[in-house]
Amino acid sequence: MDKERIKELAENPDFIPGIYNYCDRWCERCAFTSRCMNFAMEQEFFQEQKSSDEMNAAFWESISNIFEVTISLLYDLAQERGIDLDAAREDQDAKHEQAMQRARKHICTILAQRYREMAKEWLESSEVWTQDMAVKIPGVISAGEAPGLQEAREIIYWYLFLIEAKIVRALHGKAEEEECELESYGRDADGSAKVALMGIERSLAAWGVVHEIIDHDRHGVQNILFCLDRLRRKLEAVFPQARDFVRPGFDD
Numbered sequence: 547m548d549k550e551r552i553k554e555l556a557e558n559p560d561f562i563p564g565i566y567n568y569c570d571r572w573c574e575r576c577a578f579t580s581r582c583m584n585f586a587m588e589q590e591f592f593q594e595q596k597s598s599d600e601m602n603a604a605f606w607e608s609i610s611n612i613f614e615v616t617i618s619l620l621y622d623l624a625q626e627r628g629i630d631l632d633a634a635r636e637d638q639d640a641k642h643e644q645a646m647q648r649a650r651k652h653i654c655t656i657l658a659q660r661y662r663e664m665a666k667e668w669l670e671s672s673e674v675w676t677q678d679m680a681v682k683i684p685g686v687i688s689a690g691e692a693p694g695l696q697e698a699r700e701i702i703y704w705y706l707f708l709i710e711a712k713i714v715r716a717l718h719g720k721a722e723e724e725e726c727e728l729e730s731y732g733r734d735a736d737g738s739a740k741v742a743l744m745g746i747e748r749s750l751a752a753w754g755v756v757h758e759i760i761d762h763d764r765h766g767v768q769n770i771l772f773c774l775d776r777l778r779r780k781l782e783a784v785f786p787q788a789r790d791f792v793r794p795g796f797d798d
Contacts, residue, residue: 555583562795568737569796570745572704578795649717654784657777658710658742664770665706665749669699674760695759701752705745709777712742716785737793739785746778 555561566584569576579585624630649655674695719735750771757767782788791797 565795568793648721661773698752698755709745736788736791739788740791
């Protein structure tokens with residue numbers, strides 16, 4: 547794939563602009579892959595790659611090639627916009643670093659890290675995964691609609707690291723926008739926070755399934771649920787407008 551093909555894809559009116567900025571990267575479960583440029587690029591570029599290629603030299607050579615194409619495209623775009631990519635930007639870099647440090651020390655990040663560690667330890671130590679059954683949660687969903695234990699596990703693992711990453715991105719954006727006193731404060735940060743909240747809520751639901759199925763170590767799962775719920779409440783308090791953010795395509 548060359549830069550002209552990338553530009554061609556970018557001009558396709560069927561793609562929803564920026565839809566990939568506020569998604570959870572779970573393409574297999576997404577209803578909008580046909581309208582996502584990021585998905586189209588991945589499918590086109592890797593259509594001849596087999597899954598087993600991911601660890602061989604041909605795969606990494608392909609990654610190197612697309613990196614070179616992307617850098618070339620980046621310099622072309624910078625020239626069109628009059629941006630000097632080689633200019634020193636020490637002041638901006640310092641502010642960026644300060645914002646990142648604030649994000650990583652925030653209580654929401656700390657709680658996300660705590661959840662990840664608790665969940666990872668429980669997932670790796672539990673022997674419950676040999677079962678696979680649907681569960682009925684009274685007053686919520688029928689057994690036929692509920693995910694099974696393996697599906698719940700899949701959901702938990704998918705969001706295990708993504709929640710923290712989205713929270714750090716949201717907090718970092720919030721800190722930078724406050725530092726620069728931007729009038730558009732919080733909009734992009736709200737988008738990242740909304741994706742994090744979505745991941746938290748789906749993880750809470752998945753852990754709820756686990757809690758209903760298992761007959762041992764429920765106390766450990768309950769502690770995980772308490773931690774996740776505390777994180778959800780804290781994040782909502784920091785980003786009170788996050789749920790109102792309209793993600794392109796998903797919330798239109």
